[in-house]
Amino acid sequence: MFHxxxxxxxxxSRGTRLIHKYTKYLQQTTFCCxxxxxxxxxxxxxxxxxxxxxxxxxxxxxxxxxxxxxxxxKFDTGTLINTSLPKYNALNFPGNYIILDSYGVNxxxxxxxxxSMYTAFELTDPNHVVTSCSVLEVDxxxxxxxxxxxxxxxxxxxxxxxxxxVGEYTLKPYFVKVSGSTIRVYNE
Numbered sequence: 001m002f003h004x005x006x007x008x009x010x011x012x013s014r015g016t017r018l019i020h021k022y023t024k025y026l027q028q029t030t031f032c033c034x035x036x037x038x039x040x041x042x043x044x045x046x047x048x049x050x051x052x053x054x055x056x057x058x059x060x061x062x063x064x065x066x067x068x069x070x071x072x073x074k075f076d077t078g079t080l081i082n083t084s085l086p087k088y089n090a091l092n093f094p095g096n097y098i099i100l101d102s103y104g105v106n107x108x109x110x111x112x113x114x115x116s117m118y119t120a121f122e123l124t125d126p127n128h129v130v131t132s133c134s135v136l137e138v139d140x141x142x143x144x145x146x147x148x149x150x151x152x153x154x155x156x157x158x159x160x161x162x163x164x165x166v167g168e169y170t171l172k173p174y175f176v177k178v179s180g181s182t183i184r185v186y187n188e
Contacts, residue, residue, distance in 0.1 A: 067126050067169050067172065069124075069125075069126060069127065069128055069129055069130060069134075069169070070105055070122060070124055070126055070130065070172050071105060071130070072187070073104060073105060073187065074187055074188065075103045075104065075186060075187055076184065076185075076186040076187075077100065077103060077183075077184055077185045077186065078184060079182050079184070081098075081100075081110070081182065081183040081184070081185065082181050082182050082183075083181045083183065084181045088183075090112075091110065091112045091118070091183065092112070093112065094112055094114035095112070095114075095141075096111075096112050097109055097110060097111040097112065097138065097156065098110050099123065099138065100185065103185065104122045104123065104124070104172075104174070104187070105122060105123075105124045105130060106122070106123045106124040106130070106135040106136070107122075107123040107135070108120055108121065108122060108123060108174060108185060109121055109123055109136075109138055109143060109156050110176070110183065110185055111141070111156050111157060113157060116178050118176045118178065118183060119156065119157060119158070119159070119173070119176065120173065120174040120175070120176045120185045121143070121154075121156055121159050121171040121172060121173055121174065122171060122172035122173075122174065123135060123136045123138070123143060124136065124172070125145040125147065125152050125154075126154075126167070126169035126170065126171055126172055127150075127152055127161075127165070127166060127167025127168070127169050128145065128147055128152070131147070133145070133146045133147040133148070134146075134147060136154065138156060141155055141156050141157050142154070142155065142156070142162070143155075143156050143171070150165075150166045151164060151165075152165040152166060152167065153165060154170070154171045156171070159171035159172075159173055174186065174187050175187065175188065
């Protein structure tokens with residue numbers, strides 16, 4: 001005859017109970033760490049989604065693009081503008097500008113804002129058909145149109161029109177790259 005094996009219940013020793021408690025503690029800690037990790041992943045996902053949405057809503061197109069009045073001429077001053085030369089030395093001091101007659105449609109104004117930051121804009125009224133009167137005259141930081149039908153003027157620091165300007169377009173900006181004392185103005 002066969003005997004049934006009997007299960008012997010042993011009383012858990014103190015060491016076993018400690019191991020059991022420690023195991024539960026580790027499981028809880030692991031759960032908390034996993035939860036923190038999941039929260040961090042969710043935060044990263046949220047930030048990535050927010051960044052993508054902001055990038056989709058932000059537009060690089062300003063009101064100068066699709067301007068029917070100003071043709072898009074390609075040019076590059078290369079290494080012509082060197083602030084070490086007397087002709088361009090004024091560009092070492094904030095608030096000064098030079099006019100580059102041979103570039104753009106009717107010339108380009110290059111303005112030194114300060115801290116190695118320059119702006120360059122087309123000297124043609126962006127709210128007029130290109131004519132002899134649509135050339136902008138610069139006085140201080142304002143570039144004013146000479147046409148009789150309005151008094152359009154624009155800020156050469158940021159390209160924005162003055163409050164009394166008629167039309168929807170800002171000045172056409174050009175790219176500026178500074179390398180040491182050489183300033184490159186170009187349109188690609």
